[in-house]
Amino acid sequence: MSVADAKGPASASEPLLRIRDLKVGFSSHGKTLPAVRGLDVELSKGEVLGIVGESGSGKSLGMLASLGLQARNAVVSGSVVFKGQELIGRPRRDMRALRGSEISMIFQDPLSSLNPVMTVGDQIREALLLHTKSMTKAQATARVLELLQLVAIPQPDRRINQYPHEFSGGMRQRVMIAMAIANNPELLVADEPTTALDVTVQAQIMRMLRDLKEKLGLALILITHDLGVVAGHADRVAVIYAGLVIEEAEVRELFANPRHPYTRGLIASIPKLTASKDKLYSIPGAPPMLGALPEGCAFHPRCSFAQDVCRKVAPATIELGRHRASCHFAETLPPWGESARAAQSEEPAHG
Amino acid sequence: MPLSSVQASSPARLRLPEWASPAFLVGGVVVLFWLVATLFPTWLAPYDPLKLAGRRLQAPNASYLLGTDALGRDVLSRTIHGAQHSLPIALLVVVSAVVIGSAAGAISGYRGGIIGAAIMRLVDITLSFPPILLAMAVAASLGPGLGNAAIAMVVVWWPVYARLMRAQVLEVREREHVEAAVAAGAGHFRILTKHILPLCWTPILISATMDLGQVILLAASLSFIGLGATPPTPEWGAMISDGATFFYSWWIAFGPGMAILTAVLGFNFIGDGLRDYFDPRSSK
Numbered sequence: 001m002s003v004a005d006a007k008g009p010a011s012a013s014e015p016l017l018r019i020r021d022l023k024v025g026f027s028s029h030g031k032t033l034p035a036v037r038g039l040d041v042e043l044s045k046g047e048v049l050g051i052v053g054e055s056g057s058g059k060s061l062g063m064l065a066s067l068g069l070q071a072r073n074a075v076v077s078g079s080v081v082f083k084g085q086e087l088i089g090r091p092r093r094d095m096r097a098l099r100g101s102e103i104s105m106i107f108q109d110p111l112s113s114l115n116p117v118m119t120v121g122d123q124i125r126e127a128l129l130l131h132t133k134s135m136t137k138a139q140a141t142a143r144v145l146e147l148l149q150l151v152a153i154p155q156p157d158r159r160i161n162q163y164p165h166e167f168s169g170g171m172r173q174r175v176m177i178a179m180a181i182a183n184n185p186e187l188l189v190a191d192e193p194t195t196a197l198d199v200t201v202q203a204q205i206m207r208m209l210r211d212l213k214e215k216l217g218l219a220l221i222l223i224t225h226d227l228g229v230v231a232g233h234a235d236r237v238a239v240i241y242a243g244l245v246i247e248e249a250e251v252r253e254l255f256a257n258p259r260h261p262y263t264r265g266l267i268a269s270i271p272k273l274t275a276s277k278d279k280l281y282s283i284p285g286a287p288p289m290l291g292a293l294p295e296g297c298a299f300h301p302r303c304s305f306a307q308d309v310c311r312k313v314a315p316a317t318i319e320l321g322r323h324r325a326s327c328h329f330a331e332t333l334p335p336w337g338e339s340a341r342a343a344q345s346e347e348p349a350h351g
Numbered sequence: 352m353p354l355s356s357v358q359a360s361s362p363a364r365l366r367l368p369e370w371a372s373p374a375f376l377v378g379g380v381v382v383l384f385w386l387v388a389t390l391f392p393t394w395l396a397p398y399d400p401l402k403l404a405g406r407r408l409q410a411p412n413a414s415y416l417l418g419t420d421a422l423g424r425d426v427l428s429r430t431i432h433g434a435q436h437s438l439p440i441a442l443l444v445v446v447s448a449v450v451i452g453s454a455a456g457a458i459s460g461y462r463g464g465i466i467g468a469a470i471m472r473l474v475d476i477t478l479s480f481p482p483i484l485l486a487m488a489v490a491a492s493l494g495p496g497l498g499n500a501a502i503a504m505v506v507v508w509w510p511v512y513a514r515l516m517r518a519q520v521l522e523v524r525e526r527e528h529v530e531a532a533v534a535a536g537a538g539h540f541r542i543l544t545k546h547i548l549p550l551c552w553t554p555i556l557i558s559a560t561m562d563l564g565q566v567i568l569l570a571a572s573l574s575f576i577g578l579g580a581t582p583p584t585p586e587w588g589a590m591i592s593d594g595a596t597f598f599y600s601w602w603i604a605f606g607p608g609m610a611i612l613t614a615v616l617g618f619n620f621i622g623d624g625l626r627d628y629f630d631p632r633s634s635k
Contacts, residue, residue, distance in 0.1 A: 069534060072463075100536030107534075112527040117549045126545070127535050179535065 015081075016219050017043040017187060022078035022088075024058070024065045024243075026290075032075060033290040036062040037243035039078070040317075045186070048213065048220045050234030050251065052227060052266070054287050058243040059223050060191050067103060067189070068095040082187070101131040104180035108192040110172035114164035120175050121160035124148075127182045147178040151208060170201035174208070181212060188213075189221045194229060206233050227270055231255055239263050242288055242298035249323040258336055259318075259325035261303045297328070305329055375624025381617030385610075388434040396428035400585045404428070408600050418602035420593060429585035430606035436586045437614065440497055441566040444504045445559050451505065452512025453548075453555060459513065460520030461543050471517065474510035482507045483572055490578040497570075497586070500579040504569055508562065515558060519551035526550075553629045561622035564615035571611050587611050 024036035036058040043049050053059040064070055066080040066087060080087040082103065087095065099105075107113040115123055124147060125140045135143075141160070148156035151174040164172055173193065180188055190209065194202035210233060213220050222234055230237050231251060238248040239262065247260040258264045265283035285302035288294055294301055300310040309328055318330040327333070367376075388395055397416075398404040407423035409415055417426040455474075459467035477485070489503035523529065524547060532546045571588030573579040580586030587607035594604030 067534070069530070096536045096538060098536070099534055105531070105534040107527055107531055109527055113531040115528045115532070115546050115549075118545070126537070126541075130536050130541075176531070179531075 015042040016045045016083060018081045019066055020079040022062055022066060022080060023076070024061055024070060025075045026073055027075060031291065034293070035243055035290055036065065040245055041238050041248070043187070043219050043221065045219055046213070046217050048222060048233060048235045050222045050224065050230035050237040051240060052224060052230055052237060053240035054225060056287060057240045059240045063189055063191065063221060063223055067099055067105070068092065097131070100127060101183040102185055103187045103189065104185040105189045105191060106173070106176045106180045106193050109196045110169060110176050111164065113176055114172060116164055119161050119163055120167065124175070124179050124182055127179045131183045143182070147182055150212070151178045169197050170204060173197060173205050177208065177212070181216060181218070184216060185218055187219045187221070189223070191223045192225070195226070202229070227266060239266070242293060244298065244326065246299070246327070247325040253323055259320065259323060259330040259333060260327045261305050261333070262299050264336060305333065370624065370628045372624045372627055374620040378617045378620025378624060381613050382621060385434045385438060385614050385617065388431045389438045392432045392435055396431040398425035398428040400424065400429040400432040401583055408597065411602050417606040418600070420603045421597055426603055426606040429590060430587070430610050432585045433587045433590065433607060433610060436497060436580060436584060437567050437570055440501050440570050441563050444501050444508060444566045445562050447505045448508035449512050449555060449559050452509035453516045455509065456513035456516030457520050457543060457548060460517040461524060461547065470513065474513045477507070477510040483569065486569060486573060487576070487578060490573055495578055495581055497580050497584070500570060500573045503573070504566055508566065511558065511562070512555060515554050516551060519554065520547055523547045523550045557622050557626045557629065560625055561619050564618035567614050568611060
């Protein structure tokens with residue numbers, strides 16, 4: 001909350017990225033399956049936005065689609081405004097020029113995201129030369145060494161001529177980051193950047209991303225299913241369920257006072273080292289199938305608070321200051337505290 | 352210790368590099384021999400392949416190791432000189448087929464859609480003919496001559512590589528580093544040439560090596576039925592054809608027959624060796 005107050009009005013006026021009602025569907029046998037059903041997010045300069053959701057909730061898909069990276073059979077509609085320019089419907093050539101220069105991505109699996117038959121140096125050099133045609137090869141090499149130093153890879157002059165298989169997992173992710181920041185982007189989209197890494201390396205990579213964010217002043221979108229990563233590193237969090245943002249708030253506010261039962265379920269599902277239970281809590285049921293979304297609120301079949309209205313009417317987004325949630329009972333849910341969390345965790349998992 | 356005893360049991364064995372399997376070595380020696388015969392036939396051949404060397408239809412003897420043919424030419428010399436016609440043609444045909452087929456397959460696999468489907472239907476149609484029949488039809492319509500036979504063989508052979516390449520591209524296209532390259536702003540041409548194709552060559556290389564032998568055989572077949580080399584070119588298939596009219600002078604066909612057998616086997620052995628080396632699943 002204090003973070004919000006510190007830079008509240010200035011950041012609210014001119015967002016770097018504004019996604020409005022972004023929809024992504026897949027045509028299949030004449031029907032359109034909605035995977036993302038109307039994503040609304042905003043991101044200011046220098047901000048870290050965590051996007052959280054289960055596998056298949058549409059969190060990666062939505063971000064990829066806003067960069068024009070959707071699959072061939074996907075249908076995209078809505079609005080994505082980056083620095084005042086609409087991205088949806090822009091020609092492919094323009095999008096290509098934008099990707100890797102002003103907006104960069106890093107992916108989940110650093111081994112398979114690097115070309116196995118190109119040296120690491122060549123790959124970073126390629127990222128540079130793709131967007132700065134005037135750069136000479138010597139200039140590019142100098143910049144590659146600088147970048148490798150920036151992401152703390154030891155002996156960059158030796159490493160530059162090595163292939164990805166000669167790097168460890170954490171080092172590969174550093175290379176990916178070096179490629180992503182090569183052209184000084186303003187927005188970095190990290191799609192589960194630490195999922196394939198072990199915990200200590202995860203912490204190193206996350207710390208580095210934060211340092212780079214400070215140094216280069218870039219905004220960061222952190223797509224993840226790891227609430228721990230979000231809690232430690234994001235300024236603001238958007239929780240996605242079945243292709244919709246169901247709750248969004250400052251990170252501390254979200255964890256202290258979640259207003260959507262799904263968010264509460266997610267937080268209650270975090271295993272605690274001190275708990276002595278045999279069985280871990282999980283949200284009952286499974287996420288809905290793309291083609292068979294339930295009527296009303298998409299979460300109602302799994303929700304312990306569900307009433308008749310939830311089964312019939314899709315909830316509107318309720319704004320509670322800078323906190324918004326899509327639940328009929330967002331304002332009336334019982335207060336959330338250690339006791340409520342414990343109580344929810346006590347419920348038998350009937351999944 | 353069991354470990355040291357294992358190590359001690361094979362010190363006498365010759366240490367070969369990993370790629371040098373027995374098959375690869377045998378194939379290599381045979382192919383090397385034919386390579387020398389192609390480049391420097393006069394080093395190996397005792398007589399001029401086109402001139403009368405002695406009495407006609409002599410059985411193999413000390414001065415004519417493989418005998419003489421119906422015109423009194425030395426069969427051994429003609430067989431050795433024959434490499435000059437078979438090997439470069441085979442190489443030319445395979446390289447052309449690889450280039451054309453890979454390009455078509457890569458476009459088909461990467462682009463997909465109507466163009467991709469059209470290319471693959473063309474491949475299906477071509478492959479549905481027995482290769483020798485289609486090659487005969489094309490060669491016959493172009494007229495005799497080794498050059499026309501080569502064109503006919505390229506027409507028959509490119510679809511094989513188109514299929515191979517398409518399958519490879521379809522698989523590599525979905526890998527994450529390709530997506531990462533797209534996300535970095537790379538264009539289609541760069542993605543295809545730098546991020547996809549370099550990972551697709553292994554099966555093409557193996558298949559091409561083996562096909563060298565097959566193409567030698569096909570070229571000989573076309574010459575045998577008179578659609579390839581014209582007399583007096585000492586081409587292996589044409590020589591066997593000559594020998595067929597003098598059935599009891601078996602040695603006329605024996606020389607070129609052995610040449611085809613060894614050349615085909617040699618390339619197949621090398622191809623086998625390459626496959627064992629590149630594909631970890633297929634080796635011991």
